[in-house]
Amino acid sequence: MVTIRIRTPRPELLCEPPKPSAMNGVNPRTIKGKEWWNETRRQAYKAAGGTCSACGYNPASAPLEAHEVYDVSWVEGKLILREVVALCQFCHTYIHRGIHRDSRHCNQKLYQASMKYCTKLLEDLGLKPLRTPRHNIPWYSWYLELEGKKYFPVHEEPR
Numbered sequence: 001m002v003t004i005r006i007r008t009p010r011p012e013l014l015c016e017p018p019k020p021s022a023m024n025g026v027n028p029r030t031i032k033g034k035e036w037w038n039e040t041r042r043q044a045y046k047a048a049g050g051t052c053s054a055c056g057y058n059p060a061s062a063p064l065e066a067h068e069v070y071d072v073s074w075v076e077g078k079l080i081l082r083e084v085v086a087l088c089q090f091c092h093t094y095i096h097r098g099i100h101r102d103s104r105h106c107n108q109k110l111y112q113a114s115m116k117y118c119t120k121l122l123e124d125l126g127l128k129p130l131r132t133p134r135h136n137i138p139w140y141s142w143y144l145e146l147e148g149k150k151y152f153p154v155h156e157e158p159r
C-alpha cells in the first residue's frame, strides 16, 4: 500500500510572538532529557518529510531543526507545549530573531538571509507577525506547565 501524505506548510508558525524571554532556557527538551528529545524530534523530522513545516521548502539547504511550539497564555503567564515541528534554518532563525539579534555570537549572514526570506514570504502571503500582547506578568511569575508540574524561570531577571 502506498501512503501519500500531503504536507501543508504552516507559515502562520512564523507569525506567533516570541515566548517571553524570562522563559528562555526553560524547555521540555531540557526538563525531559536527551532521550525524550531525540525521539520527539526524530518524529518531527519524519512528519516533515524533509521540508520545513513553516515554509514548505528547505531554502538554506541545511539540516532541518526541531522547534518547540507553545500555547502561551499572556493572562495567566503560562506556557504549554503544543507540538514540536521541524523547521528550515531560515524559518527557525526568524522565529528566534530576538535572541539572534541580541546575541554577541549572532551569525549576521544567516540572520540577514533569514529575515529577508521570511519577511518576503509573509508579505507575499499577506501575513503579519503578531506583536507580543500587552500583559502584566512579572518575569518570575511565568511558568511552563508540563505533565502537571510547573517550571519557573531558571535565570535572573532578563535584560
Ligand SMILES: [Zn+2]
Pocket (backbone or CB within 6 Å): 052, 053, 054, 055, 056, 057, 058, 059, 087, 088, 089, 090, 091, 092
Ligand atoms: Zn522554512
Ligand SMILES: [Zn+2]
Pocket (backbone or CB within 6 Å): 066, 067, 068, 092, 095, 096
Ligand atoms: Zn526553536
